[in-house]
Amino acid sequence: MxxxxxxxxxxxxxxxxxxxxxxxxxxxxxxxxxxxxxxxxxxxxxxxxxxxxxxxxxxxxxxxxxxxxxxxxxxxxxxxxxxxxxxxxxxxxxxxxxxxxxxxxxxxxxxxxxxxxxxxxxxxxxxxxxxxxxxxxxxxxxxxxxxxxxxxxxxxxxxxxxxxxxxxxxxxxxxxxxxxxxxxTPEFHDEMIAYTSQLCHVLAVALMNSDRHDRDTASFVGDSFRELTRIAKINDELWAQLFLYNKESLLESMAAFETEWQAMKQAIQTSNSQDLKEMFRESTKRRSSLEQTDLKLNIARNVAP
Amino acid sequence: MxxxxxxxxxxxxxxxxxxxxxxxxxxxxxxxxxxxxxxxxxxxxxxxxxxxxxxxxxxxxxxxxxxxxxxxxxxxxxxxxxxxxxxxxxxxxxxxxxxxxxxxxxxxxxxxxxxxxxxxxxxxxxxxxxxxxxxxxxxxxxxxxxxxxxxxxxxxxxxxxxxxxxxxxxxxxxxxxxxxxxxxTPEFHDEMIAYTSQLCHVLAVALMNSDRHDRDTASFVGDSFRELTRIAKINDELWAQLFLYNKESLLESMAAFETEWQAMKQAIQTSNSQDLKEMFRESTKRRSSLEQTDLKLNIARNVAP
Missing domain, CATH: 3.40.50.720 (NAD(P)-binding Rossmann-like Domain)
Incomplete structure (x- = not known):
């Protein structure tokens, strides 16, 4: 510094x-x-x-x-x-x-x-x-x-x-x-945060709470479940306020998620392997692109500290 | 060894x-x-x-x-x-x-x-x-x-x-x-895996794909988004087979998730802060319990290697 x-x-x-x-x-x-x-x-x-x-x-x-x-x-x-x-x-x-x-x-x-x-x-x-x-x-x-x-x-x-x-x-x-x-802008901030942060917290909480009580779930979890539920441990007062302050954007993000969810559900219900694979390839492309962007910035920072 | x-x-x-x-x-x-x-x-x-x-x-x-x-x-x-x-x-x-x-x-x-x-x-x-x-x-x-x-x-x-x-x-x-x-038993394996593994992959893929194309999302992500989407990079052929071999259990797990999701959505729509906080406390309790179980096993292993 x-x-x-x-x-x-x-x-x-x-x-x-x-x-x-x-x-x-x-x-x-x-x-x-x-x-x-x-x-x-x-x-x-x-x-x-x-x-x-x-x-x-x-x-x-x-x-x-x-x-x-x-x-x-x-x-x-x-x-x-x-x-x-x-x-x-x-x-x-x-x-x-x-x-x-x-x-x-x-x-x-x-x-x-x-x-x-x-x-x-x-x-x-x-x-x-x-x-x-x-x-x-x-x-x-x-x-x-x-x-x-x-x-x-x-x-x-x-x-x-x-x-x-x-x-x-x-x-x-x-x-x-x-x-x-x-x-x-504040508006765009709230829209993006609804997606990148708040929606993630809704998913983690709903995932954690959708377990049944009578199962020894700990013996069955792998890294994915651990990662997806880390933020299910959540400050209740803080996050109730954050959700409700940003209610409109959060509900929009949830609606966009529901569209993808329904499409996957339908592909599973109808055993539509081709549709499923297409969704997987799309999510793989997007996630890889995110990793590339993160990587470029790390490299840039290392080159000129 | x-x-x-x-x-x-x-x-x-x-x-x-x-x-x-x-x-x-x-x-x-x-x-x-x-x-x-x-x-x-x-x-x-x-x-x-x-x-x-x-x-x-x-x-x-x-x-x-x-x-x-x-x-x-x-x-x-x-x-x-x-x-x-x-x-x-x-x-x-x-x-x-x-x-x-x-x-x-x-x-x-x-x-x-x-x-x-x-x-x-x-x-x-x-x-x-x-x-x-x-x-x-x-x-x-x-x-x-x-x-x-x-x-x-x-x-x-x-x-x-x-x-x-x-x-x-x-x-x-x-x-x-x-x-x-x-x-x-094979049946219980498939039921649990539908929840701890396959449902997580459905969530990650749907989350990743529910983004809009015109946003510079990489500048807005934090650890939660990175963790929740790691497995959105997915082997399409393998996972299409895994989902469809276990279709029935997966759809049951998805239905249980939907119940929690709908409850959260309703609490947000109606600005019901008390309900939200109760869900957060429940997920916090469950996640903490999972962490404690993991911790105990690590300790046991360290004590008697």
């Missing part, structure tokens, strides 16, 4: 609001860069989490509700549940330092952005974002510096965002290890 | 019929044990595969169709597609050594077992099996000694199988690294 430090030119106070598995991973990822001029400050309602982050020297200052941290922060990274995010802005925005860069990591954007922008002070620069990585376990103890390494990041710049601030935020994200940062 | 060698007491010729990703992984897993008294012999229609396995000293003798291998083999492990398995038995069973243990790795059993037993010589001991691990890529070049390490194995003993032969086969499977060997 020397490059980051050089380009930032002066000490930087970064406040992390919410030190759960996501906020904690941001903190650890930043601390792992070992830049003395970046100070990490943490706010979390859980006093034990604050103490642990202080003990581990991940943060240099911590508070269970804001007293003096937001006032010093040049950058504020908020990792709260959707419902809590709006509350937090409403309650604490007077404490933000003038000109501060605010960002959040919440997985839905459309209506949330409208709510935030309707109440936001005009002299701070709020840049909406979303890291495309996480862990199925919740809490600071599952946070790791490496969670975001090589992951996608989505930014939803708004007309009033300053380019210099977007650049600064991207430097920070790059330093943590995000590999590919994409700018999108 | 010293224990295996000791307990087998005398040299053993193991023939591998089909050296694709599964048969090749058996061969490499056995060779990795480095037991001089176990000879591995390979039969594969692909001459280049045979040459490579010989060059790599994985097998000591290879043939593109049986000439003298089956005649010497004490154990025959057949890793062919379902349709080819029955053909192979029909064509080659006169070559089997009297008293040989025959097994296969085919992922469906019910009707296949009936077909094999209807034609099988009475003086060989065919023990039906199924390794619960594999790779999404096909061919010998993707075979690895470690594929089966820690995996489940299913055996479907038949009344005529000899206990001593079942024991010997289990010793071999244990040496390769399988962690948990379960005996089941």
């Amino acid at each position: 020397e490059r980051l430090e050089e380009r930032l030119m002066r000490p930087l106070n970064i406040a992390l609001v919410g030190l759960g598995v996501i906020g904690g991973s941001f903190a650890k990822g930043l601390r792992a860069q070992n830049v003395i001029h970046v100070n990490l400050l943490g706010i979390d309602t859980n006093a034990a989490t604050i103490q642990r982050a202080l003990d581990e020297r991940i943060i240099t200052q911590g508070e269970t509700s804001n007293e003096s941290i937001l006032q010093q922060a040049d950058v504020v990274i908020i990792s709260l549940y959707p419902d809590d995010l709006v509350d937090f802005i409403q309650t604490h925005q007077d404490a933000f330092k003038k000109g501060a860069i605010i960002t959040d990591t919440v997985g839905v954007k459309g209506s949330l952005i409208q709510q935030v922008e309707a109440i936001l002070r005009p002299d701070v620069d709020y840049i909406f974002g979303h890291p495309m990585a996480g862990r199925e376990n919740q809490g600071y103890e599952y946070a790791e510096a490496g969670v975001f390494h090589g992951a996608n990041y989505l930014l939803m710049p708004r007309p009033r965002n300053q380019q210099a601030n977007i650049d600064k935020l991207e430097l920070i994200l790059d330093a943590i290890g995000f590999r590919r940062i994409t700018h999108v | 010293e224990r295996l060698e000791e307990r087998l007491m005398r040299p053993l010729n193991i023939a591998l019929v089909g050296l694709g990703v599964i048969g090749g992984s058996f061969a490499k897993g056995l060779r990795a044990q480095n037991v001089i008294h176990v000879n591995l012999l390979g039969i594969d229609t692909n001459a280049a595969t045979i040459q490579r396995a010989l060059d790599e000293r994985i097998i000591t003798q290879g043939e593109t169709s049986n000439e003298s291998i089956l005649q010497q083999a004490d154990v025959v492990i057949i890793s062919l597609y379902p349709d080819d398995l029955v053909d192979f038995i029909q064509t080659h069973q006169d070559a089997f050594k009297k008293g040989a243990i025959i097994t296969d790795t085919v992922g469906v059993k019910g009707s296949l077992i009936q077909q094999v037993e209807a034609i099988l010589r009475p003086d060989v001991d065919y023990i039906f099996g199924h390794p619960m691990a594999g790779r999404e890529n096909q061919g010998y070049e993707y075979a690895e000694a470690g594929v089966f390490h820690g995996a489940n194995y299913l055996l479907m003993p038949r009344p005529r199988n000899q206990q001593a032969n079942i024991d010997k086969l289990e010793l071999i499977l244990d040496a390769i690294g399988f962690r948990r060997i379960t005996h089941v």
Whole structure:
């Protein structure tokens, strides 16, 4: 992160609001860069989490509700549940330092952005974002510096965002290890996330719950089942909010899935081997293309670190 | 594998019929044990595969169709597609050594077992099996000694199988690294496999294919999507056969999935946060229980290696 430090030119106070598995991973990822001029400050309602982050020297200052941290922060990274995010802005925005860069990591954007922008002070620069990585376990103890390494990041710049601030935020994200940062509209973000993330969680939960209770399923599982159900271990409060904030897009994604599902079901019912094979070849082509894209980016990153 | 060698007491010729990703992984897993008294012999229609396995000293003798291998083999492990398995038995069973243990790795059993037993010589001991691990890529070049390490194995003993032969086969499977060997009826095998394996493949393929073509999806994916679609890269010929051999059980599994899917969809449509959270807690409980079972077995294995 020397490059980051050089380009930032002066000490930087970064406040992390919410030190759960996501906020904690941001903190650890930043601390792992070992830049003395970046100070990490943490706010979390859980006093034990604050103490642990202080003990581990991940943060240099911590508070269970804001007293003096937001006032010093040049950058504020908020990792709260959707419902809590709006509350937090409403309650604490007077404490933000003038000109501060605010960002959040919440997985839905459309209506949330409208709510935030309707109440936001005009002299701070709020840049909406979303890291495309996480862990199925919740809490600071599952946070790791490496969670975001090589992951996608989505930014939803708004007309009033300053380019210099977007650049600064991207430097920070790059330093943590995000590999590919994409700018999108909030609407497109929500549409894509409904497919790449939320639909996956619906599938995993329904798959896990469709088992019968009287079977010793553990003796029959292989890697596929383990992989498809990892995210069936799910933070119920968080994901109920995420699904319902993005209900319309999620239902559209589910409808698109149902079309493919029905086509497969019909091919199986009618023993139509040719149709099945065609679907398999199509999914193989698509998955291979995804792997190629991932591979190219890894190579690019290795060539020019 | 010293224990295996000791307990087998005398040299053993193991023939591998089909050296694709599964048969090749058996061969490499056995060779990795480095037991001089176990000879591995390979039969594969692909001459280049045979040459490579010989060059790599994985097998000591290879043939593109049986000439003298089956005649010497004490154990025959057949890793062919379902349709080819029955053909192979029909064509080659006169070559089997009297008293040989025959097994296969085919992922469906019910009707296949009936077909094999209807034609099988009475003086060989065919023990039906199924390794619960594999790779999404096909061919010998993707075979690895470690594929089966820690995996489940299913055996479907038949009344005529000899206990001593079942024991010997289990010793071999244990040496390769399988962690948990379960005996089941062919019917229950097919029912469970429809859920733990085939349904997962239907979900992965339908998920991958339900994307729209005009989106840069690669920039939006996270670990969940990557995990849920790994097996969307699928051997079309093999899996079309597996699905259709097990059509009835697969459709039942799909119906059970649909019930859960509909319940989730309804909860989303009606913004029923309480129902959603209850489903999430249930899937979390089930997935955690699966992880605990896996964990216990790993620990047991580490304690008494």
